[in-house]
Amino acid sequence: MPRIPHPNFHCAAGCTVEATLTLIGGKWKGVILYRLLTEQVLRFNELRRLLPNITQRMLTHQLRELEGDGLIARKVYPEVPPKVEYRLTDYGQTLAPVIHALKAWGDAHVDRHTAAVPSATVVPRIQP
Amino acid sequence: MPRIPHPNFHCAAGCTVEATLTLIGGKWKGVILYRLLTEQVLRFNELRRLLPNITQRMLTHQLRELEGDGLIARKVYPEVPPKVEYRLTDYGQTLAPVIHALKAWGDAHVDRHTAAVPSATVVPRIQP
DNA sequence: CTGCATCCTATAAGATACTG
């Protein structure tokens, strides 16, 4: 069940832009891919900790889609308690330039939209 | 109403990837931006022709969001019949590397997902 | 620990008709 839009409609110029976005455009896929890109290999709960607001259900779901698209690999260790590792496939690795482009632009420009969250500054703390 | 996710939650590493995706991740925004990137300036109905499957409502909606995010500019000519031109803003132009990265990856890899739609080959025709 | 099943809500997207 590939989710690439309407492949038989003679993918017009620019359509491949959307195709790529369809693959990585889920609410969490970008971060997941980015984390796997930098950390190489991560277990389920490690990913969960790195994505503080994601629900278990969504993490599983997004991982399964990425796996189904061949971008990540899932390795199950038949132990108890269970242990599952996720990493990028070679194919997934080819997304590196895309992810980095997205991150670079975001780093440079999101402050325009978030009304200045000064990343190089001390995080404002709530005083106890 | 910026749609960047949870800016006050101390945007963790990789979060900006999602932020960028939120801006350009609509079903049609990628193509719209790509078209404006290559054609410079386009009228409403020109965009509509370039995006054969988009509805009028969605085109308007996506254009308004892109405009609200400062990525494109809308120029209305007070004529009759009406004439409206869309183009990228300088800010929108900064997305060029991102869009090109998305397109390059898509061009190189979507055939994996669309089960070979040979773009350099003659389109298979239904015989009349 | 990892994950599936169920139920539910919010948002995106589409169809269609009408207008300055």
Added chain:
DNA sequence: CAGTATCTTATAGGATGCAG
């Protein structure tokens, strides 16, 4: 030509509980 308005459907996303 370039929209708006209304209604409907589809999909994404979330909360919670159970299980190997």
